[in-house]
Amino acid sequence: MRDTLRIPLRPRPALAVVAMLVLLPIAALAAGQPFYLVFAARVLIYALIASSLNLLIGYGGMVSFGHAAFVGAGAYTVAVLMPMGIGSAWLLWPAALLAGALLALAIGAICLRTSGVTFIMMTLAFAQMAYYLVLSLQVLGSDDGLALPKRPSLGVLDLGGDTAFYYVALAVLLAGLLAMRALLNAPIGRALQGIRDNETRMEALGFATYRLKLLVFVIAGAAAGLGGGLLASLNGLVGPNLFNWTESGLLMVMVILGGAGRLIGGALGAAVLLAAEELIAEHTIHWPLGIGVLLLAIVLFAPQGLAGLARRVGSDP
Amino acid sequence: MIEAVLRVSGLQKRFDGVLALDDVSLELARGELHALIGPNGAGKTTLIHLLSGALKPNAGAIALDGRDITRLGMHQRVRLGLARSYQITSLFPNFTVLENLALAVQGASGRADRERARAELDAVGLGPRGEALAGTLAHGERRQLELGLALATGARVLLLDEPMAGMAPEEAMRIVTLLEALKGRRTILLVEHDMDAVFRLADRITTLVQGRTIASGAPEEIRRHPEVRRAYLGDGMMV
Amino acid sequence: MPLSLIAEQLLNGLQLGLMLFLLAAGLTLVFGIMDMINLAHGSLYMVGAYLAAAVTEASGSFWLGLLGATVATAAVGAALEVSLLRRLYARSHLSQVLATFAVILIANEIVRMIWGSQPILLNPPPALAGPVQVGSVRYPAYRLVVIGVGLALALLLWLLVSRTRAGMRVRAGASDRTMAEALGVDIRTLFTAVFALGAALSAVAGALLGPLLAVQVGMGENILILAFVVITIGGIGSIRGALLGSLLVGLLDTAGRAFLPFLFRKMFPAAVAAEAGPAMAAMSIYMLMVAVLYFRPAGLFPARG
8 A cells, every 4th residue: 555654764775874874984094084983973963963853843844943952951961960970871861861851841832832933933032041041050151161071981882982982873863763763654653744734634633733742842852952962972062052043043954954854854964064064164264155055056956955856866767 | 302412502702802603502413414504604614613622612612412512622522522524625635545534533543543544435435546645636536535534533423514615516416425324323513505415414404694593493494484584585595 | 220320221222122123124024025034134234234334444434334335235135135035935934944044154255255254343433432411311422323313214114114105015915915916016026125125224224233233244143033033022024013022122132131130139149140140131032022922922913914
């Protein structure tokens, strides 16, 4: 039976990409460019965060302009807990995840009473409040932020090494994407996309749409919080700018660029945007100009984002 | 003594101070097909909105099986067995026809039961179109699916807002046949402009004019009712 | 707290509010009429400030700079509308966000290429450099002129929108685009004109605020967010709402920064006040927006019924 909503797992291209990502550290070390591993790990983390936002924007029709708040909450949770003597990632990262989820529960419970542009501006408002709160609290380091004493440890695994950290980030991202696919293919995923397309009718069919949206909002917040925790662990420092609206805007750009409502849209957008930044910046200090032209070209010529473009090209014989 | 499944008493609705519905009372007996007629702007769709929970009344009460549901939300009423269809088709264009129906099954029961969705597909006569995207259907098919979504919720009480709106005569006939088959098995409040269909299908008819019920009774009573005739004067359908 | 300080802060709030209004007016019309989210509106404000500085430097006259920047930025705005934004009206809000975000990046880099990364200087006219006595308050003459120009433009815009044929068309477009088209309004030309007007107004704001804030790359982004807050509070598409929202935000922001730390020092220990005061001040605008939207999701003066 035809099933248009089901997200298929195309084993061959998927395995090829995973194999490339697994082999990347070996290539980087062989090429004598170990610096790229930190960059690559950052890309993987942003891929996770952007995917969580894609779940909201692309599949739930919830255009959140405050997603950075959940990232910041997770990052600061790690930065605050570590000096208290908690050094295990097994505790720190779940705590970051929980922080993102709780903040999303509080913000979502209020903002999801509204929709459309009002929802966009409400989420922005709460994230900005969090930004100014962090900015002015001296216990959180005000505008200097906080530095982590060292990278957390993951049991026997020492995350101090960039290669180990890279593989952990890769594992988290892949687990995240698989979980997202499972969620979307499950009945709750159908319901989510139904709400995106026609919320009133969904209610008239008996769906508790508000509760469903809030649940997904919390899940996305949790994933973003986890991403924030990973980011703090990788960078070794956190700053209030993690909460700023520009960060939320950047995440949104990643999602739209990659393809809202495509499973790999968020990951693809994060990878392309960050890689383009890195590549163009090597050649000119005016790299934002290049990024701007690139984004403009994509809006005009690939309305469904890069994932949509890939699909279109891929389906042509 | 009839057993009222849906009981509406003293319902009132104002929009910006203008009275859209005034003291509307209505009882639906179990298994009856009750038609709601009236000229445009009489408040028929407003009444459907109030009964389904899309709007809240300014006064009055609605009871389903003796339970007060006046303040319940739309989805809660569906879960209790009261569902509606829309006058303006409201589907999920990016979902296939079958997926549309599966959503409706899932919404009321909480379970995604594809077999039941397929049964509903055949029931509304869209059997061969299950795999088509709802957005690609012809108007008549869209109306069939619209009705199908309400049916697929499994609700015991259905509020059908002009299910035949804009359909060609032979398409409308299909809906009439479908509703005839449903008679007695579900309790139906039918809003419809097609008087032939109404008089053919309805057990009882209530007439709404300018937000007030002016008559309620068996089709023959309504046909002879002087006030109804006055309200419809010049409206050739009643003569 | 001396009354003169309160009066001074009120004037500062009025001044910020009026400048916000110049930005918000164009933004709300473009959003309301064309249903277009234009993130690049802040870039026009930046371009206006830079052009004002350049023309002022070349001509030696601040007022020539202001005039030149206004006209030139209107032309830039019109060119942007005709070449790019026009293609985006029919697209989703998400596409508009991505495209106009790209315009921000491009505009910032072009400005950086021409004028460099360092903030540049824009001096107020020498005649207005000193303070003047207003009642019991000594207030900078230049800031008073900014308030005067802001009030005059707000009045002019109100007259234009409420009392002229062109304004009637704009209002018709804001409340119902299809209806306006049915009435024979040439939507394409109207859109370009509205966009150029919005660009000119933001250039005025950029030029007038230039001497008070720094003229630098990225100056448009933060004020853009404030302008979005303003139009959401006021009701998208409504000039009246934009004016009220601007004044509310301007006064609240200024008052919050000036008085909240002071207030907190009386209520809490000094250390707590030093932390919480500035935080509350900056957050107050967003709290206002949340409060307004929670009770009136369409803003204070919704343009659409």
